[in-house]
Amino acid sequence: MFERKHVAGLAAFTLVALPLADLSRRAEEGETRERTITSTRTMAVTDSVMRIDGEEREMGARGGGSTTRTFSAEMTDVFQKVADGRATRFTRTFGDIASKSEREGGAQGGGQGGQGGGGRGRGFGGPRNLVSKLTGEDVIFTLDADSGEYVAAFPEESSADKDLLEGLVADVECAAFLPSSSVEVGAEWDVPLDVFAFVAMPAGNLHLAPEESGDDGEGRGGNRRGGFRGFGRPDNSDATMPYEFSGKFKATLAEYVEVDGARFARIELAFDVTGERDLAKDAEPVTRETPDGGEITMTTIELLETHKVEGKGELMWDVGHGRLSSLTLEGDVEESVSSATEMESDEGTRSFENETISEGTLAFEYHVK
Numbered sequence: 001m002f003e004r005k006h007v008a009g010l011a012a013f014t015l016v017a018l019p020l021a022d023l024s025r026r027a028e029e030g031e032t033r034e035r036t037i038t039s040t041r042t043m044a045v046t047d048s049v050m051r052i053d054g055e056e057r058e059m060g061a062r063g064g065g066s067t068t069r070t071f072s073a074e075m076t077d078v079f080q081k082v083a084d085g086r087a088t089r090f091t092r093t094f095g096d097i098a099s100k101s102e103r104e105g106g107a108q109g110g111g112q113g114g115q116g117g118g119g120r121g122r123g124f125g126g127p128r129n130l131v132s133k134l135t136g137e138d139v140i141f142t143l144d145a146d147s148g149e150y151v152a153a154f155p156e157e158s159s160a161d162k163d164l165l166e167g168l169v170a171d172v173e174c175a176a177f178l179p180s181s182s183v184e185v186g187a188e189w190d191v192p193l194d195v196f197a198f199v200a201m202p203a204g205n206l207h208l209a210p211e212e213s214g215d216d217g218e219g220r221g222g223n224r225r226g227g228f229r230g231f232g233r234p235d236n237s238d239a240t241m242p243y244e245f246s247g248k249f250k251a252t253l254a255e256y257v258e259v260d261g262a263r264f265a266r267i268e269l270a271f272d273v274t275g276e277r278d279l280a281k282d283a284e285p286v287t288r289e290t291p292d293g294g295e296i297t298m299t300t301i302e303l304l305e306t307h308k309v310e311g312k313g314e315l316m317w318d319v320g321h322g323r324l325s326s327l328t329l330e331g332d333v334e335e336s337v338s339s340a341t342e343m344e345s346d347e348g349t350r351s352f353e354n355e356t357i358s359e360g361t362l363a364f365e366y367h368v369k
Contacts, residue, residue, distance in 0.1 A: 069099065099208050299342045303338075
């Protein structure tokens with residue numbers, strides 16, 4: 001018997017020999033679960049090439065430096081109705097939700113370098129703060145028996161904009177990380193790759209937008225959809241655009257432990273996952289007037305994002321209560337963005353191609369109590 005301290009955010013625990021435990025989700029009527037999610041992602045552009053009308057122009061690292069994005073969200077769920085171990089009706093109260101972006105080193109505001117990479121960088125070099133209008137709001141989730149999906153609604157007395165309900169994800173229990181049947185210590189199983197959709201967008205589209213007043217989300221720094229960009233990168237991007245995943249994600253039941261009389265399963269995680277999404281298929285041509293009264297039309301030909309994450313993590317599952325206690329992930333990230341656009345004006349048509357590679361790290365933490 002031995003003791004360990006500060007594992008997965010828990011107090012000191014003791015390794016114990018426990019009988020085979022059922023790692024399944026459970027819920028009780030009247031139960032409250034407080035959730036805290038944080039993510040930190042630091043990225044730097046390592047290579048970038050631009051082609052204009054087919055002529056290559058080496059862009060290098062776009063001024064060097066790195067960009068760090070931090071995200072945090074607090075939510076509290078109260079279960080009103082439960083069936084088959086799952087909450088069928090519950091109220092989620094959103095606490096503080098925020099994202100902050102800061103740049104260190106290199107040239108400030110330097111194109112993609114100012115955004116830490118990606119062909120969609122907006123060239124902001126200073127701090128960038130995003131918040132959510134969901135903060136302080138209650139959302140009622142009800143499970144539809146026919147579809148098996150949750151329906152989100154504000155309480156009748158709420159005056160919140162119903163558009164904020166679009167894209168929310170109700171189920172954040174992380175049950176997909178668990179084995180499909182009871183397992184013994186040392187057992188290994190595959191975790192569905194789409195769990196990274198949760199890492200990329202915890203609780204779905206949280207509608208992050210600039211905290212400055214007067215920005216309706218349509219302007220330069222606007223965010224019409226909010227959420228994360230990439231794996232754990234809070235950003236103003238197309239949050240509803242799904243990824244296609246490939247790779248491997250393995251889980252191993254390392255041990256059962258006891259913390260203050262409560263039993264937990266400690267599950268070790270190892271992953272090497274690639275997520276890819278084609279953002280060009282829904283892009284529409286954009287036409288703008290020029291100062292001299294002419295028009296310029298920009299057409300997106302290609303916009304492909306690829307995110308690779310390799311790392312490890314740990315999940316602590318509360319066996320007695322049938323719920324997640326904590327999930328931590330850390331890894332190395334490589335992001336590549338390939339884009340191609342055509343600009344049509346009175347002077348003719350020009351083509352622009354860009355390939356950018358960024359590298360960095362990701363740290364993700366999720367705690368439930």
